[in-house]
Amino acid sequence: MKIFKGRIFSFLRKPEDINDTGSYIYLEKGGxxxxxxxxxxxxxxxxxxxxxxxxxxxxxxxxxxxFPGFIDLHNHFPQTQVIASYGTKLLEWxxxxxxxxxxxxxxxxxxxxxxxxxxxxxxxxxxxxxxSFGSVHPNSVEYLFQEAHRRNMCVIxxxxxxxxxxxxxxxxxxxxxxxxxxxxxxxxxNVSRCKYAITxxxxxTSTPELMEVSQTLCAENQSxxxxxxxxxxxDEIKTTLELFPDQKDYLSIYDKYKLxxxxxxxxxxxxxxxxxxxxxxxxxxxxxxxPTSNLFLGSxxxxxxxxxxxxxxxxxxxxxxxxxxFSMLRTLDEAYKxxxxxxxxxxPLASYFWSTMGNAECLGLQDQIGTIKTxxxxxxIVLNSKSTPLMxxxxxxxxxxxxxxxxxxxxxxxxxxxxxxxxxxxxx
Ligand SMILES: [Zn+2]
Numbered sequence: 278m279k280i281f282k283g284r285i286f287s288f289l290r291k292p293e294d295i296n297d298t299g300s301y302i303y304l305e306k307g308g309x310x311x312x313x314x315x316x317x318x319x320x321x322x323x324x325x326x327x328x329x330x331x332x333x334x335x336x337x338x339x340x341x342x343x344f345p346g347f348i349d350l351h352n353h354f355p356q357t358q359v360i361a362s363y364g365t366k367l368l369e370w371x372x373x374x375x376x377x378x379x380x381x382x383x384x385x386x387x388x389x390x391x392x393x394x395x396x397x398x399x400x401x402x403x404x405x406x407x408x409s410f411g412s413v414h415p416n417s418v419e420y421l422f423q424e425a426h427r428r429n430m431c432v433i434x435x436x437x438x439x440x441x442x443x444x445x446x447x448x449x450x451x452x453x454x455x456x457x458x459x460x461x462x463x464x465x466x467n468v469s470r471c472k473y474a475i476t477x478x479x480x481x482t483s484t485p486e487l488m489e490v491s492q493t494l495c496a497e498n499q500s501x502x503x504x505x506x507x508x509x510x511x512d513e514i515k516t517t518l519e520l521f522p523d524q525k526d527y528l529s530i531y532d533k534y535k536l537x538x539x540x541x542x543x544x545x546x547x548x549x550x551x552x553x554x555x556x557x558x559x560x561x562x563x564x565x566x567x568p569t570s571n572l573f574l575g576s577x578x579x580x581x582x583x584x585x586x587x588x589x590x591x592x593x594x595x596x597x598x599x600x601x602x603f604s605m606l607r608t609l610d611e612a613y614k615x616x617x618x619x620x621x622x623x624x625p626l627a628s629y630f631w632s633t634m635g636n637a638e639c640l641g642l643q644d645q646i647g648t649i650k651t652x653x654x655x656x657x658i659v660l661n662s663k664s665t666p667l668m669x670x671x672x673x674x675x676x677x678x679x680x681x682x683x684x685x686x687x688x689x690x691x692x693x694x695x696x697x698x699x700x701x702x703x704x705x
Contacts, residue, residue, distance in 0.1 A: 278313060345633040346646070349399065367510040368516070380412075402694060406640075408594070418436045421434050439478045440483065455493065462498050539561035547578070558589050569607065582616070605632050656700065
């Protein structure tokens with residue numbers, strides 16, 4: 278058992294606006310205790326905890342902020358080495374850079390090395406839960422799960438399903454994908470802190486047979502998640518509708534194969550029709566915003582306010598390697614700028630809620646991760662708002678915790694992530 282001492286910030290519910298001080302707990306001289314299994318026992322003022330747990334080791338983080346670990350709801354672990362690839366938009370970027378790189382994951386040694394590097398980079402940036410695409414090779418997620426298990430990290434992942442419109446080296450026949458997915462589900466789903474997501478890449482790389490396989494996997498494994506891409510790029514949408522001419526819009530393809538539910542994560546969801554927005558609301562499926570990727574690939578501007586007002590659930594993610602940063606702080610900063618272009622100033626409470634409790638709720642895991650509360654895992658990070666000369670200087674004028682969070686997301690990066698703990702165990 279241990280006590281962490283410092284300033285503590287954690288959400289209690291979704292904030293309504295920037296003045297909604299009842300949406301979070303903020304303890305200036307706070308403490309959090311957790312047991313040897315890394316489960317949080319109590320959060321309170323440090324003075325009370327230190328009396329109650331007299332002989333317990335205290336780790337003092339001074340004036341730094343103890344915060345829930347960030348949750349990344351969409352990324353691609355086989356794309357770490359295609360980050361920062363120049364000069365293309367989505368479909369060309371996939372063909373020129375991504376598919377050739379993903380084909381390297383046929384090699385076990387490569388999978389093993391990349392799994393470790395990928396999770397190291399996430400953890401280094403304060404991300405303690407990851408929802409990830411593997412490559413088409415079942416062993417890519419096998420190694421990712423092994424590495425997640427080794428560090429007791431919550432990782433939700435799936436081998437990507439694709440059987441057309443890409444090089445043979447990243448395609449797998451639908452019947453074979455069914456068997457390999459089934460095998461990984463039985464080996465890893467709900468084992469350690471790993472969970473499986475059925476992962477058809479997107480409609481373009483899926484034959485109707487492969488969509489049927491996805492449907493069957495969903496029906497047979499209802500506690501698994503579904504992750505895919507939706508309406509990221511105008512050319513993508515056009516090609517998609519040519520491949521599925523009997524469907525009225527992009528989302529209807531996934532709907533036809535019964536892939537939409539409250540466990541379905543739809544990355545990007547930028548260029549949506551009214552019907553699609555309605556259907557996402559009805560099915561409670563989740564629009565996952567990937568700001569650095571949308572800007573980098575010139576895909577478009579996410580309509581956060583419209584989706585929120587229409588009652589669609591939204592989440593936030595890095596989408597590395599289309600996304601350009603493993604940092605959730607950099608991601609929140611770009612999300613803010615995208616909303617500014619739509620004349621809406623996304624407030625820092627909303628964005629930090631997204632990256633912690635909000636994303637946890639989207640996964641249905643709010644009683645395990647995303648907040649600092651009794652019974653949750655001690656997936657904790659320590660934020661340092663004075664981690665660069667500019668931040669130190671700017672912080673001299675800072676008056677409120679909301680302002681401090683905004684400074685952190687606007688100026689901060691991995692240097693602002695002082696320490697990272699997964700289930701109470703130090704990893705940075
Ligand atoms: Zn993606």
